[in-house]
Amino acid sequence: MAGAPVLEVRGLSKRFADRAGREPASWVIKDLSFAVDEGEFLTIIGPSGSGKTTLLNVLAQIETASAGELFFQSRTTPVDDAKSLKPGLSCRIGYVTQEDNLLPWRTTLQNVLFPLLVQRRLDSETRARAQSLIRAVGLSGFENHYPHELSGGMRKRASLIRTLVYDPPVILMDEPFGALDAQTRAQLQEDLLRLWSLGRKTIVFVTHDIAEAIALGDRTLVLSRSPATLAGEHTNPIPRPRDIRGIMTHPQFAALYQRIRGEVQ
Amino acid sequence: MATPLHSSSPSVARQAPVAAWRRARSDQVLVMVLLLAIWQGLSLAFGTYWIGSPWGVTTRLVSGVANGDIPRHASYTLLEATAGFLIGALPAVALPFALRRLPILTAILDPFMMGGYGAPKLALAPLFILWFGIGIESKIALVAITVFFIVYFSAQAGVRALDARLVQMAQVMGANERDVARHIILPGAVAYIFTGFRIAMPYSIGGAVIAELISANRGLGYLIQLGAMNFDTTAVFVALTATTGIVFLGNWTLDVLERRLLRWRPRTNLDIEAGS
Numbered sequence: 310m311a312g313a314p315v316l317e318v319r320g321l322s323k324r325f326a327d328r329a330g331r332e333p334a335s336w337v338i339k340d341l342s343f344a345v346d347e348g349e350f351l352t353i354i355g356p357s358g359s360g361k362t363t364l365l366n367v368l369a370q371i372e373t374a375s376a377g378e379l380f381f382q383s384r385t386t387p388v389d390d391a392k393s394l395k396p397g398l399s400c401r402i403g404y405v406t407q408e409d410n411l412l413p414w415r416t417t418l419q420n421v422l423f424p425l426l427v428q429r430r431l432d433s434e435t436r437a438r439a440q441s442l443i444r445a446v447g448l449s450g451f452e453n454h455y456p457h458e459l460s461g462g463m464r465k466r467a468s469l470i471r472t473l474v475y476d477p478p479v480i481l482m483d484e485p486f487g488a489l490d491a492q493t494r495a496q497l498q499e500d501l502l503r504l505w506s507l508g509r510k511t512i513v514f515v516t517h518d519i520a521e522a523i524a525l526g527d528r529t530l531v532l533s534r535s536p537a538t539l540a541g542e543h544t545n546p547i548p549r550p551r552d553i554r555g556i557m558t559h560p561q562f563a564a565l566y567q568r569i570r571g572e573v574q
Numbered sequence: 575m576a577t578p579l580h581s582s583s584p585s586v587a588r589q590a591p592v593a594a595w596r597r598a599r600s601d602q603v604l605v606m607v608l609l610l611a612i613w614q615g616l617s618l619a620f621g622t623y624w625i626g627s628p629w630g631v632t633t634r635l636v637s638g639v640a641n642g643d644i645p646r647h648a649s650y651t652l653l654e655a656t657a658g659f660l661i662g663a664l665p666a667v668a669l670p671f672a673l674r675r676l677p678i679l680t681a682i683l684d685p686f687m688m689g690g691y692g693a694p695k696l697a698l699a700p701l702f703i704l705w706f707g708i709g710i711e712s713k714i715a716l717v718a719i720t721v722f723f724i725v726y727f728s729a730q731a732g733v734r735a736l737d738a739r740l741v742q743m744a745q746v747m748g749a750n751e752r753d754v755a756r757h758i759i760l761p762g763a764v765a766y767i768f769t770g771f772r773i774a775m776p777y778s779i780g781g782a783v784i785a786e787l788i789s790a791n792r793g794l795g796y797l798i799q800l801g802a803m804n805f806d807t808t809a810v811f812v813a814l815t816a817t818t819g820i821v822f823l824g825n826w827t828l829d830v831l832e833r834r835l836l837r838w839r840p841r842t843n844l845d846i847e848a849g850s
Contacts, residue, residue, distance in 0.1 A: 369746055397747060414764075427747060475748075
């Protein structure tokens with residue numbers, strides 16, 4: 310889909326405020342620029358501690374940047390001042406974090422309905438949407454369970470559909486399947502691709518797993534070790550729909566994997 | 575597909591705690607019999623003039639309940655304690671929420687709050703009786719001020735224990751300040767607030783009784799005072815037993831409320847063994 314990118318950063322840099330008596334903090338992100346197209350599934354890969362989470366926090370506007378510009382639908386939005394940050398950019402950028410961050414005092418259903426509740430959009434239509442998402446990820450029967458009564462995989466599903474339910478045009482995902490076993494992870498990746506193919510949201514998906522980045526993405530950005538700069542960019546030639554579990558046997562997988570691995574330090 | 579943790583072994587998980595619960599109950603009866611035996615022994619050793627016997631206390635308690643004396647005095651004490659508890663606890667819960675966004679004001683108030691917390695409130699009873707008279711007002715005031723400082727610090731701890739990531743998530747989803755306070759901070763602080771309630775509850779009843787001891791013509795504290803003046807230790811023990819009964823009643827009420835409000839929490843073995 311051509312046209313202006315939906316989300317773009319230019320010259321993004323970030324370092325945390327230095328504390329008294331310490332050396333000035335080093336850069337976490339340095340002069341990073343990239344753009345995300347409407348409906349694109351962008352995966353970002355980088356070694357642990359390369360500032361991936363910080364990058365998403367800046368994109369989600371829950372953290373400031375030290376320098377650089379952030380454009381959403383070609384409009385610039387301030388990123389350098391904590392007071393003017395707009396977390397989630399008025400519900401237009403959804404964020405699925407590494408931890409599920411479900412509210413422990415709300416049931417699965419109440420957690421999924423939470424964004425609709427605070428956005429004052431709870432009605433029969435949005436409730437039905439929540440129910441259908443719960444069914445789509447296999448959480449039927451667990452609507453009235455509290456988070457501690459769910460398995461890790463189920464909590465991830467709940468946290469994923471909690472963002473999908475209010476339909477933000479852009480969704481950021483921070484290694485959402487990182488802590489899961491291989492089987493559950495493949496299942497969730499399939500769920501995610503299926504849901505994405507239905508709605509074609511713009512997704513920025515951060516991971517440290519090269520195979521996952523290839524399996525999911527239309528395009529993969531490689532970040533260098535801290536400070537994060539752009540080390541490489543790869544358009545993914547593997548056509549959709551993809552077979553997640555068999556992705557490694559795809560003829561173009563190996564070459565792409567090798568190229569990316571060469572850049573991930 | 576993963577299964578929820580709870581459905582894995584419901585029958586096994588249920589049977590063991592029941593046995594443990596029974597065991598705990600039977601042991602509690604044993605301890606009670608032992609304590610009563612000690613009491614009886616002391617009563618025999620020193621004479622009922624100094625220590626009323628358990629049996630004498632029981633019969634007096636039963637007749638006191640039957641003729642309406644004990645319920646009348648106990649309900650008066652309970653009224654003072656409940657009113658004082660509510661008047662003290664509600665602002666103590668609300669204040670840390672109001673001060674959440676005002677760190678400087680909180681820091682200014684902190685030493686004064688700490689002073690209020692540390693000061694022996696029971697020593698204020700004579701002062702309150704001077705100010706508010708010997709009626710119910712002075713008792714309520716004493717209970718309220720005692721409860722306030724205890725609950726304030728536990729509610730403040732609850733507000734401070736907040737998980738910032740949950741707040742950020744809610745904000746990303748469009749929650750405003752009020753949503754955050756209502757749906758994130760308050761539910762997260764409930765456990766802390768109840769810890770404060772639990773500590774404050776016996777103090778509220780104790781505070782009411784002590785204020786009555788100093789000057790009153792009704793209430794369990796008055797009964798204690800009356801018994802002591804008449805050299806009637808049995809009457810003192812009867813009033814003390816009734817006071818303990820009220821504390822148990824208060825604790826039970828808090829248990830029920832807490833279990834309702836915190837039903838989202840994973841149960842620990844301790845909870846189950848306690849029969850909750």
